[in-house]
Amino acid sequence: MTQHANVRDFSRRGLIAAAGVGAAALPGLALAQAPAGTPPGPPSTVTMPPRDFSRRGAPTTYFTDPDVLSVDPAFDALVQPNAAITRLWTGALWSEGPAWNAQGRYFIWSDIPNNRQLRWLEDDGHVSVFRMPSNNSNGNSFDFQGRQLSCEHLTRRVVRYELDGSVTVLADSYNGKHLNSPNDVVPHPDGSYWFTDPPYGSNLYEGAPDAAGGPVNPQGHLKPTLGQAQGIGTLKRELPTSTYRVDPAGKIELVLTEEQVPDPNGLCFSPDYKKLYVVSTGKGPGDKGPGGKGDVFVFDVGADNKPANGKRFSDFMVDNVKCGPDGIRCDVDGNLWCASNAGRAVGYNGVTVWTPEGKLIGRIRLPEVCGNICFGGPKRNRLFMVASQSLYALYVNTQGATPG
Secondary structure: OOOEOOOOOOOHHHHHHHHOOOHHHOOOOHHHOOOOOOOOOOOOOOOOOOOOOOOOOOOOOOOOOOOEEEOOHHHHHHEOOOOOOEEEEEOOOOEEEEEEEOOOOEEEEEEOOOOEEEEEEOOOOOEEEEEOOOOOEEEEEEOOOOOEEEEEOOOOEEEEEOOOOOEEEEEOEEOOEEOOOOOOEEEOOOOOEEEEEOOOOOOOOOOOOOOOOOOOOOOOOOOOOOOOOOOOOOOOOOOOOEEEEEOOOOOEEEEEOOOOOOOEEEEEEOOOOOEEEEEEOOOOOOOOOOOOOOEEEEEEEOOOOOEEEEEEEEOOEEOOEEOEEEEEEEEOOOOEEEEEEOOOOOOOOEEEEEOOOOOEEEEEEOOOOOOEEEEEOOOOOEEEEEEOOEEEEEEEOOOEOOOO
């Protein structure tokens, strides 16, 4: 699969004409042009004609990348000079679930609608299909023993891939009722796993809707069994949106209710595991209530593993633009790195970076909506960003706080 398999070929002249501007109105932009005869990258957040983010693009960085923005001087210490944002691959339908495998030195992520997981090799940059079908997996992670964890929309479960290749189902129900569509999962040093369960996978594009009469398919017009394996598409939504913990013995505990965090999505722990951050995204399929507001909540986590003292961490309004969070990760100093979905507000999609106190200090601009992020690389100092159809990466001057 080539690096630019799905990038439409169009010329600089055509772009300028479409934008209604002449070359004279574009001083200083020649460095952003792709070399003649090579396909350009996606539209840039800062240049016209578009910046080419690929390895074949013209130089973009002479000290710091123009799309890495220090909102506060504190971010300067986290920026790696001379490191450029690089688009490593494109060709997915919707990218999610980034995770770094330290032993194998490879990176995996989910292409949810294509029902597959992809793998990028650190040694030569090769991308291949890692697992297909993936049961429309969303969030992935690796635990402290190097085992892969996956949230599966289609089967409404959380699984662990053992080192011998077998699969263990960690959770598929709570109190006898089927889960909605597990979204993201993180390991804890005590051997437990924490995961969120919103309803986003109960749609045609990313999983299977409810059977006829369920909240997602009340009139029964959708046929959820079409194109599916036997037994898929027969369930109805039974639970509110919640956050759960699977203890080391396998017991599933409800840790956050829908009232505390509606439509929970990405989640992560602080470096000392004393705080839990949970993203609350928008109203999902079959929701009866108002749904989430596109913000993040933070909780204290005590020795009893019960989140307490919850409060809104931020509403993620930046320059009066909603930079809706999705996947999140902490660095070793406790700063929160958040994928940003600003929709059509070009220039605000990418990543936002916040202090533990909730102060915005930096932004990374991408030309696509960013769904999720993780730290990886042998030193865990490379930020991987899965954004819509593509995979981006940027070296930073810090390290991720947790494995996977």
